[in-house]
Amino acid sequence: MTELLTSAQMRGIEAAAMASGAVTGLDLMERAGQGVVDALLAMWPDLASGVPRVAVLCGPGNNGGDGFVVARLLRERGWQVEVFAHGAPDRLPPDARANHDRWLALGPVAPLGDLCGGFGKAHVDLVVDAVFGTGLTRALDWDVEQPLADISEWRLKPWRQGHTRIVAVDVPSGLCADSGRDLGLRLAADLTVTFHRAKPGQYLAEGPDHCGRLVVADIGLPPAAPRSSQPGEVTLVDARAPRSALKWGGQKYDHGHVLVLAGGVGQGGAARMAARGALRMGAGLVTLGCPPAALIENAAQLNAIMLRRVDDPAALTALLEDRRINALCLGPGLGVERAAGLLPAALAARREQAAVFWPGLVLDADALTALAADPALMALLHRNCVLTPHRGEFARLFPDLIERLHAEPKGGPVFSKADATREAARRAGCVVLFKGADTVIADPEGRCSIHAAAYDRPAPWLATAGAGDVLAGFIAGLLARRNPAVRAAESAAWLHVDCARSFGPGLIAEDLPEELPKVFRALGW
Numbered sequence: 001m002t003e004l005l006t007s008a009q010m011r012g013i014e015a016a017a018m019a020s021g022a023v024t025g026l027d028l029m030e031r032a033g034q035g036v037v038d039a040l041l042a043m044w045p046d047l048a049s050g051v052p053r054v055a056v057l058c059g060p061g062n063n064g065g066d067g068f069v070v071a072r073l074l075r076e077r078g079w080q081v082e083v084f085a086h087g088a089p090d091r092l093p094p095d096a097r098a099n100h101d102r103w104l105a106l107g108p109v110a111p112l113g114d115l116c117g118g119f120g121k122a123h124v125d126l127v128v129d130a131v132f133g134t135g136l137t138r139a140l141d142w143d144v145e146q147p148l149a150d151i152s153e154w155r156l157k158p159w160r161q162g163h164t165r166i167v168a169v170d171v172p173s174g175l176c177a178d179s180g181r182d183l184g185l186r187l188a189a190d191l192t193v194t195f196h197r198a199k200p201g202q203y204l205a206e207g208p209d210h211c212g213r214l215v216v217a218d219i220g221l222p223p224a225a226p227r228s229s230q231p232g233e234v235t236l237v238d239a240r241a242p243r244s245a246l247k248w249g250g251q252k253y254d255h256g257h258v259l260v261l262a263g264g265v266g267q268g269g270a271a272r273m274a275a276r277g278a279l280r281m282g283a284g285l286v287t288l289g290c291p292p293a294a295l296i297e298n299a300a301q302l303n304a305i306m307l308r309r310v311d312d313p314a315a316l317t318a319l320l321e322d323r324r325i326n327a328l329c330l331g332p333g334l335g336v337e338r339a340a341g342l343l344p345a346a347l348a349a350r351r352e353q354a355a356v357f358w359p360g361l362v363l364d365a366d367a368l369t370a371l372a373a374d375p376a377l378m379a380l381l382h383r384n385c386v387l388t389p390h391r392g393e394f395a396r397l398f399p400d401l402i403e404r405l406h407a408e409p410k411g412g413p414v415f416s417k418a419d420a421t422r423e424a425a426r427r428a429g430c431v432v433l434f435k436g437a438d439t440v441i442a443d444p445e446g447r448c449s450i451h452a453a454a455y456d457r458p459a460p461w462l463a464t465a466g467a468g469d470v471l472a473g474f475i476a477g478l479l480a481r482r483n484p485a486v487r488a489a490e491s492a493a494w495l496h497v498d499c500a501r502s503f504g505p506g507l508i509a510e511d512l513p514e515e516l517p518k519v520f521r522a523l524g525w
């Protein structure tokens with residue numbers, strides 16, 4: 001998995017590298033500036049053949065320092081470069097000051113405020129946004145926000161000819177690098193060049209919509225501390241995770257048995273889609289458990305999926321005597337009352353084989369609402385549970401965390417969706433998958449990963465009724481295949497987006513499980 005580094009982690013790595021004597025701050029800044037120039041030339045090779053006009057916007061910290069390096073390197077290529085800066089030069093940190101002074105030998109520095117109203121009728125090919133990077137700790141003041149907003153507006157003026165490209169140094173100014181929260185974002189980038197490792201904020205919340213294309217430039221820092229199982233660590237879910245879905249032979253009983261619990265008459269669609277998802281994911285057997293009145297409806301719709309009557313908690317307990325059932329899915333279309341009744345029996349199911357273990361248990365939709373209403377149920381959650389809340393369900397389960405997520409940042413690291421999910425998993429004592437275009441998965445030990453349907457993996461078609469039910473089924477299927485809960489959640493999230501991308505526009509939830517075979521084939525399985 002790809003590690004993502006918060007601002008504090010980046011500062012720590014930078015400080016350790018400098019303390020070791022392996023590198024100086026000036027070296028790092030020079031490589032950062034060079035990395036930006038290399039990336040923008042790679043993205044826009046047409047610029048290299050002309051004499052582009054460039055405006056470089058520099059802030060009061062080391063992000064601004066990178067900006068002065070970019071300005072110098074572009075001027076050395078013969079480009080027309082103008083620099084606009086925010087803050088007094090004598091307050092710049094030493095390396096940024098050194099690069100500010102080197103730039104002064106090549107050209108002047110105008111106040112950022114001169115850009116209020118944009119660039120007038122002048123043509124500008126490229127704007128380099130080096131106002132704030134990982135040091136942004138609070139919302140922008142209007143004196144910075146206004147020129148950025150004005151450039152944004154100026155870009156859209158009808159009399160303008162040609163596109164003005166925007167490259168952000170490290171992060172678009174106003175984006176919190178840790179959380180992706182908007183602290184005064186006004187200028188969306190076409191290209192963001194970040195250093196050493198990507199940052200969580202580039203994948204969370206507003207990040208993907210404002211970074212444009214994301215390039216990670218190597219600036220010669222050593223690899224970070226060993227990844228995984230570090231409580232503060234955040235990784236990116238990548239293509240390697242789903243290999244756990246592979247089948248290597250054996251018979252159906254070797255691949256697990258999922259029980260999906262369904263609701264009453266006319267409410268079975270969501271559970272049937274979850275069941276279909278679990279079966280396509282590779283569970284050896286899938287059974288749908290519904291109240292007696294809904295048996296005929298479900299029987300008319302199911303073939304490979306088996307059907308059992310589960311009218312009450314006692315019936316569920318009896319059914320769970322079948323030791324081969326090793327994963328359950330509760331929630332889609334279940335009804336809050338039925339979910340509340342069945343949850344204690346589902347949570348009590350234990351298996352005593354070589355060691356005591358609990359069947360995997362996915363709690364979604366109505367099961368989450370029932371859980372939120374009863375703290376006693378929350379106390380029964382175990383480490384093979386996966387909660388899959390969307391924002392509304394998360395708010396019902398953890399209202400204080402959602403409040404913190406929406407609170408106006410007061411400075412310091414901004415509380416992120418990763419922080420919220422990690423804290424939720426710690427409290428729940430199980431894996432939490434907090435859904436969204438930026439899906440965050442965390443376990444009770446503090447491991448955390450992000451799966452963003454963004455950059456080269458956008459999947460806007462997933463915003464369709466029932467997609468979440470299929471995701472719950474995918475997770476249940478992977479749990480039945482004996483994947484650890486966190487792995488099941490990560491792999492399911494990845495495959496879910498892959499199915500949507502593979503199918504494309506026009507996708508409805510029923511298509512997702514049917515697309516899995518194609519996705520598996522594309523993976524070479």
Ligand SMILES: NC(=O)C1=CN([C@@H]2O[C@H](COP(=O)(O)OP(=O)(O)OC[C@H]3O[C@@H](n4cnc5c(N)ncnc54)[C@H](OP(=O)(O)O)[C@@H]3O)[C@@H](O)[C@H]2O)[C@@H](O)CC1
Binds near residue numbers: 014062066
């Ligand atoms: N780490 C690394 O390995 C490397 C880092 N590098 C580069 O350094 C960047 C980080 O530099 P940085 O720490 O100096 O932070 P940066 O973003 O320039 O801003 C800090 C300044 O902004 C100010 N300020 C903050 N919020 C504000 C607000 N709302 N409104 C107004 N002011 C505000 C803050 O003031 P203060 O909070 O102290 O009052 C301070 O003066 C990083 O993104 C990368 O580009 C590379 O050179 C290579 C290696």
Ligand SMILES: [K+]
Binds near residue numbers: 063129133170
């Ligand atoms: K920036």
